Amino acid sequence: MKITKTAENSWQSLVDGVQAGNIRAMARLITQVENREPGWKDAMKAIYPHTGSARILGITGSPGAGKSTLTCEIADELVKRGHQVGIIAVDPSSPFSGGALLGDRLRMKKIFTLKEVFIRSMATRGTLGGMSQAARDVTRIMDAFGKDVILIETVGVGQDEIEVVKTADRVMMVCIPGQGDNIQALKAGVMEIADLYVVNKADLPGADEVMADIYAMLDLSSEAGQPTPPVLKTSALKNQGIKELVTTLMADSTDSNRQKDKREMQIKEEIFSLMEDEVFRHIRHRWEEDGEIAEAARQMIEQKKDPYSIVAKLLQGFI
Numbered sequence: 001m002k003i004t005k006t007a008e009n010s011w012q013s014l015v016d017g018v019q020a021g022n023i024r025a026m027a028r029l030i031t032q033v034e035n036r037e038p039g040w041k042d043a044m045k046a047i048y049p050h051t052g053s054a055r056i057l058g059i060t061g062s063p064g065a066g067k068s069t070l071t072c073e074i075a076d077e078l079v080k081r082g083h084q085v086g087i088i089a090v091d092p093s094s095p096f097s098g099g100a101l102l103g104d105r106l107r108m109k110k111i112f113t114l115k116e117v118f119i120r121s122m123a124t125r126g127t128l129g130g131m132s133q134a135a136r137d138v139t140r141i142m143d144a145f146g147k148d149v150i151l152i153e154t155v156g157v158g159q160d161e162i163e164v165v166k167t168a169d170r171v172m173m174v175c176i177p178g179q180g181d182n183i184q185a186l187k188a189g190v191m192e193i194a195d196l197y198v199v200n201k202a203d204l205p206g207a208d209e210v211m212a213d214i215y216a217m218l219d220l221s222s223e224a225g226q227p228t229p230p231v232l233k234t235s236a237l238k239n240q241g242i243k244e245l246v247t248t249l250m251a252d253s254t255d256s257n258r259q260k261d262k263r264e265m266q267i268k269e270e271i272f273s274l275m276e277d278e279v280f281r282h283i284r285h286r287w288e289e290d291g292e293i294a295e296a297a298r299q300m301i302e303q304k305k306d307p308y309s310i311v312a313k314l315l316q317g318f319i
């Protein structure tokens, strides 16, 4: 889409504002990019050279595991260590997204007022261009602003949420006591993306059993000679185990090859996914414009052609 001179200027001034550390510019740019307003690609092009220094941590786990509470505690500890923190909460029911904060969660409220912390919620459904891409864009804007640690919270159910958390450098899986049976079920989708396990709510009975279950599962599934992911115990509510967790999260990866491969895979994934969007949009537009698709539909209705032959024929003209 062509952008006007003024639009171009205002994009540039927003990008400049983000780089200068202007919070309102960052908030506005995020909204405009999320809404895919004309020219957003130019904004993201301008942002990219200023990214690459943030550490991106994904936090996932079953609903109610304490992800948001833990995210706040982690953010609080990171600020104490001198970091600038961005939080992306991909979850409509998250306490981050509304006034749903309970009165007794004072600690959580506290981080809302810290100038070192910027919180942004993202709606789960209906994100233009896909949730993963939106998360990547928002992460990069925060990175360019100067946030050096970015936490992405998503519920570990549903493919979309898992795709989002896969955009992080490191993924932390939050488990809770009484979840022993679930640990086995986790294996399938989430296992291979988790770099670190946390048993939260360790103030409740049964934490050690869950830890043992996780170790057993890791033993079964890890390849010989590969480092196993750390398993830690926390109580976000009582602020226990948070310092150790933050130290582990901020430590350099013990497996730099895995980290490198992962990064390359993420980048390829992003390129393919953007390409898929663009190519599809382009083809669709063309076929609708020149009436080819209407003609194809007519042939199918008249039982003259099957959909596979139609697509094969249409693609012939394109490739």
Ligand SMILES: Nc1nc2c(ncn2[C@@H]2O[C@H](COP(=O)(O)OP(=O)(O)OP(=O)(O)O)[C@@H](O)[C@H]2O)c(=O)[nH]1
Binding pocket: 062, 063, 064, 065, 066, 067, 068, 069, 070, 091, 093, 094, 095, 155, 200, 201, 202, 203, 204, 234, 235, 236, 237, 238
């Ligand atoms: N006992 C105990 N309760 C906790 C702990 N951490 C969080 N909780 C409570 O667990 C409930 C859910 O916490 P959240 O932080 O909203 O959990 P979540 O995983 O973000 O939940 P969703 O985003 O809705 O999936 C709240 O009532 C918290 O106060 C903990 O360490 N111990």
Ligand SMILES: [Mg+2]
Binding pocket: 067, 068, 069, 091, 093, 094, 095, 153
């Ligand atoms: Mg939450």
